[in-house]
Amino acid sequence: xxxxxxxxxxxxxxxxxxxxxxxxxxxxxxxxxxxxxxxxxxxxxxxxxxxxxxxxxxxxxxxxxxxxxxxxxxxxxxxxxxxxxxxxxxxxxxxxxxxxxxxxxxxxxxxxxxxxxxxxxxxxxxxxxxxxxxxxxxxxxxxxxxxxxxxxxxxxxxxxxxxxxxxxxxxxxxxxxxxxxxxxxxxxxxxxxxxxxxxxxxxxxxxxxxxxxxxxxxxxxxxxxxxxxxxxxxxxxxxxxxxxxxxxxxxxxxxxxxxxxxxxxxxxxxxxxxxxxxxxxxxxxxxxxxxxxxxxxxxxxxxxxxxxxxxxxxxxxxxxxxxxxxxxxxxxxxxxxxxxxxxxxxxxxxxxxxxxxxxxxxxxxxxxxxxxxxxxxxxxxxxxxxxxxxxxxxxxxxxxxxxxxxxxxxxxxxxxxxxxxxxxxxxxxxxxxxxxxxxxxxxxxxxxxx
Amino acid sequence: xxxxxxxxxxxxxxxxxxxxxxxxxxxxxxxxxxxxxxxxxxxxxxxxxxxxxxxxxxxxxxxxxxxxxxxxxxxxxxxxxxxxxxxxxxxxxxxxxxxxxxxxxxxxxxxxxxxxxxxxxxxxxxxxxxxxxxxxxxxxxxxxxxxxxxxxxxxxxxxxxxxxxxxxxxxxxxxxxxxxxxxxxxxxxxxxxxxxxxxxxxxxxxxxxxxxxxxxxxxxxxxxxxxxxxxxxxxxxxxxxxxxxxxxxxxxxxxxxxxxxxxxxxxxxxxxxxxxxxxxxxxxxxxxxxxxxxxxxxxxxxxxxxxxxxxxxxxxxxxxxxxxxxxxxxxxxxxxxxxxxxxxxxxxxxxxxxxxxxxxxxxxxxxxxxxxxxxxxxxxxxxxxxxxxxxxxxxxxxxxxxxxxxxxxxxxxxxxxxxxxxxxxxxxxxxxxxxxxxxxxxxxxxxxxx
Numbered sequence: 001x002x003x004x005x006x007x008x009x010x011x012x013x014x015x016x017x018x019x020x021x022x023x024x025x026x027x028x029x030x031x032x033x034x035x036x037x038x039x040x041x042x043x044x045x046x047x048x049x050x051x052x053x054x055x056x057x058x059x060x061x062x063x064x065x066x067x068x069x070x071x072x073x074x075x076x077x078x079x080x081x082x083x084x085x086x087x088x089x090x091x092x093x094x095x096x097x098x099x100x101x102x103x104x105x106x107x108x109x110x111x112x113x114x115x116x117x118x119x120x121x122x123x124x125x126x127x128x129x130x131x132x133x134x135x136x137x138x139x140x141x142x143x144x145x146x147x148x149x150x151x152x153x154x155x156x157x158x159x160x161x162x163x164x165x166x167x168x169x170x171x172x173x174x175x176x177x178x179x180x181x182x183x184x185x186x187x188x189x190x191x192x193x194x195x196x197x198x199x200x201x202x203x204x205x206x207x208x209x210x211x212x213x214x215x216x217x218x219x220x221x222x223x224x225x226x227x228x229x230x231x232x233x234x235x236x237x238x239x240x241x242x243x244x245x246x247x248x249x250x251x252x253x254x255x256x257x258x259x260x261x262x263x264x265x266x267x268x269x270x271x272x273x274x275x276x277x278x279x280x281x282x283x284x285x286x287x288x289x290x291x292x293x294x295x296x297x298x299x300x301x302x303x304x305x306x307x308x309x310x311x312x313x314x315x316x317x318x319x320x321x322x323x324x325x326x327x328x329x330x331x332x333x334x335x336x337x338x339x340x341x342x343x344x345x346x347x348x349x350x351x352x353x354x355x356x357x358x359x360x361x362x363x364x365x366x367x368x369x370x371x372x373x374x375x376x377x378x379x380x381x382x383x384x385x386x387x388x389x390x391x392x393x394x395x396x397x398x399x400x401x402x403x404x405x406x407x408x409x410x411x412x413x414x415x416x417x418x419x420x421x422x423x424x425x426x427x428x429x430x431x432x433x434x435x436x437x438x439x440x441x442x443x444x445x446x447x448x449x450x
Numbered sequence: 451x452x453x454x455x456x457x458x459x460x461x462x463x464x465x466x467x468x469x470x471x472x473x474x475x476x477x478x479x480x481x482x483x484x485x486x487x488x489x490x491x492x493x494x495x496x497x498x499x500x501x502x503x504x505x506x507x508x509x510x511x512x513x514x515x516x517x518x519x520x521x522x523x524x525x526x527x528x529x530x531x532x533x534x535x536x537x538x539x540x541x542x543x544x545x546x547x548x549x550x551x552x553x554x555x556x557x558x559x560x561x562x563x564x565x566x567x568x569x570x571x572x573x574x575x576x577x578x579x580x581x582x583x584x585x586x587x588x589x590x591x592x593x594x595x596x597x598x599x600x601x602x603x604x605x606x607x608x609x610x611x612x613x614x615x616x617x618x619x620x621x622x623x624x625x626x627x628x629x630x631x632x633x634x635x636x637x638x639x640x641x642x643x644x645x646x647x648x649x650x651x652x653x654x655x656x657x658x659x660x661x662x663x664x665x666x667x668x669x670x671x672x673x674x675x676x677x678x679x680x681x682x683x684x685x686x687x688x689x690x691x692x693x694x695x696x697x698x699x700x701x702x703x704x705x706x707x708x709x710x711x712x713x714x715x716x717x718x719x720x721x722x723x724x725x726x727x728x729x730x731x732x733x734x735x736x737x738x739x740x741x742x743x744x745x746x747x748x749x750x751x752x753x754x755x756x757x758x759x760x761x762x763x764x765x766x767x768x769x770x771x772x773x774x775x776x777x778x779x780x781x782x783x784x785x786x787x788x789x790x791x792x793x794x795x796x797x798x799x800x801x802x803x804x805x806x807x808x809x810x811x812x813x814x815x816x817x818x819x820x821x822x823x824x825x826x827x828x829x830x831x832x833x834x835x836x837x838x839x840x841x842x843x844x845x846x847x848x849x850x851x852x853x854x855x856x857x858x859x860x861x862x863x864x865x866x867x868x869x870x871x872x873x874x875x876x877x878x879x880x881x882x883x884x885x886x887x888x889x890x891x892x893x894x895x896x897x898x899x900x
Contacts, residue, residue: 378486
């Protein structure tokens with residue numbers, strides 16, 4: 001027998017969990033479309049040269065090879081599975097620039113793959129939901145405010161734990177490091193990015209060894225990273241550290257604008273958190289990470305920011321701002337905690353009981369009438385005893401069983417019968433062309449237990 | 451600069467085409483759910499041992515390798531991308547049998563990959579929409595009738611060319627070949643499966659060389675493959691060939707039952723076509739292929755059938771019946787023919803014009819009011835001249851531009867203003883809390899030109 005079983009890092013859901021996931025995806029998509037984001041999908045593969053554009057071979061890319069290829073070498077024309085949506089999107093924009101209207105807003109909900117060591121909330125195959133806005137040459141600043149608010153809007157109507165978006169600005173950090181006189185500000189950014197995973201002493205050590213900081217400079221960097229405020233008081237806290245630099249001023253000003261606008265639209269959603277750095281080196285301004293309250297241990301579930309140079313062709317730049325919601329990470333941890341489930345494991349609202357195999361045509365007609373009216377309906381797979389047919393419905397959570405004709409004993413084919421709510425046992429006469437279930441029974445519901 | 455451009459066999463759509471694709475997918479999903487099929491997704495990869503279960507290494511599987519793996523050997527623990535949904539589904543059923551309710555109905559809409567030579571309608575990455583019903587031990591015959599009718603029901607409400615489902619039965623062919631005395635009936639089936647691609651003389655030659663048929667037997671096989679009827683008259687045509695075998699009788703009887711029921715439910719959808727064999731060797735009874743009328747050249751867009759032995763574990767069998775709709779093939783050929791498009795390239799119904807950057811907060815409020823009422827709305831990216839803002843809407847096909855306040859000159863923030871239909875030029879006073887666009891403008895429409 002061939003190997004049957006789970007593969008570490010490749011999560012699969014049961015149908016009732018997939019019902020929850022689809023509910024979440026439908027709502028995300030509806031929200032993104034209400035904001036005018038167009039749908040997009042890109043191919044799953046990119047040439048390795050695209051995936052490793054900045055010469056960064058640290059990414060755990062899955063490389064494809066056809067079974068019958070004999071060559072075992074990986075060259076830069078080899079194809080790899082994409083590890084995010086941002087790199088393929090940048091390529092798509094350059095490739096199709098002549099057919100797109102700028103500023104271009106799109107959402108993209110797709111799987112991505114990374115060959116990393118799996119752990120809680122970190123998978124090898126995972127679903128992401130991205131929104132991005134890109135423009136030609138320049139992108140107005142107001143998108144830096146809009147993007148996290150759209151995510152806040154999308155998630156608050158879902159039965160998920162509350163979230164907190166942590167915002168920072170690369171210019172602020174880089175300007176601070178420059179103003180301090182640190183030799184390699186980019187290395188300093190990468191060191192501070194590890195604040196969530198390692199203790200401050202280790203970050204300090206990294207600042208000294210990789211960024212060339214003195215002990216006093218490292219201490220100032222740590223002091224900056226400790227600043228986190230729900231209002232704009234972070235400005236005074238930064239100023240108190242006594243560093244000045246024009247880029248620092250620009251970063252402070254941008255972060256103030258984001259925080260002030262957010263307070264106007266969605267108070268409490270954003271926090272200015274100056275330790276947020278984002279490891280990816282294409283960010284150039286505002287950056288975001290997002291924690292689910294109560295589930296901070298799995299890290300950020302939604303990250304992104306402003307990138308000014310990701311896509312360039314000759315003299316033309318396509319600056320953008322975007323954010324990526326880790327759907328698998330978010331749902332995986334909630335499923336793992338037993339915190340999210342569906343009210344039933346099938347879409348079916350009504351099971352039409354089958355008195356005899358001869359009455360299947362009449363029962364199919366009742367089902368067709370209900371379906372035309374938007375009511376998901378199955379006909380019983382066999383003419384077993386009614387008790388067994390009711391158990392068929394019960395085991396799946398189907399709320400209603402329809403007994404055709406005269407309580408199921410005579411089938412007239414006219415769509416009449418009796419319908420039983422198998423939870424309460426209540427049974428009433430009904431006609432398929434007029435009977436309607438209560439709204440809350442029509443589709444499976446998502447149930448949250450926090 | 452890194453390589454930017456299309457990859458042969460990996461199709462990508464423009465946003466307006468993706469809008470069409472999503473419309474099709476939404477409708478398929480809604481239909482499948484109305485019939486009680488539960489949603490499911492499986493991981494994109496399977497161990498090679500699963501993908502090549504019957505020792506068939508002819509499949510052009512993409513094998514994965516991590517970038518930093520040094521071993522270049524492909525062993526059977528290597529992971530490959532799935533080439534259909536059926537093999538992963540069979541594995542999923544065995545793996546999760548204890549948590550599923552049988553008969554188990556599921557739909558699965560996912561990408562699959564094959565490293566084949568690309569041609570019209572044949573891609574290396576493609577989207578499939580599958581439905582299957584599996585049961586433990588035995589699966590009632592009525593599903594053989596239901597499955598193609600569900601596809602007929604799903605497709606007829608979409609703006610696609612009409613379809614014709616060709617049905618045959620493996621038992622009928624195999625019984626006929628046995629009754630004839632052909633030494634290798636399975637090889638005969640594979641030879642006849644090529645009828646669509648090569649002339650009859652070549653099929654005859656294959657029957658002789660690969661299945662051990664005599665010339666007279668080969669002629670009889672070709673005569674059988676020529677029979678195609680819209681009613682049950684195929685029975686007389688087969689009987690006239692003078693072959694008899696118990697398995698042939700069983701196959702004829704099953705095909706009659708499918709054709710009779712289909713005439714009752716959806717007259718004209720099915721044709722009994724005895725050349726349909728389906729290359730895949732897991733089918734054991736009823737088989738289906740589907741042609742789009744006018745686009746027969748791209749081959750079958752929807753294929754499947756009954757399989758009795760795909761998933762077995764010890765003594766337990768999980769027989770099933772399922773069908774797979776080739777969404778990429780179907781849409782790729784229609785997009786290529788310019789036969790399908792969307793009424794606009796964005797979901798946006800209303801663009802709120804921006805009189806000045808200072809009025810952005812007031813304009814955002816108007817947009818939020820419209821969105822809460824389900825109307826997709828963008829605020830203009832900049833306070834350019836109104837003429838330019840109207841062109842922004844025009845280029846995307848956004849039908850309405852909202853001028854806040856007093857025709858756009860004064861913004862009161864109360865949600866009032868004037869709304870212009872930029873197609874007719876008609877402009878009327880409107881309030882964001884009550885104004886509603888005509889139904890046909892609310893979302894992008896799919897436009898078919900056949």
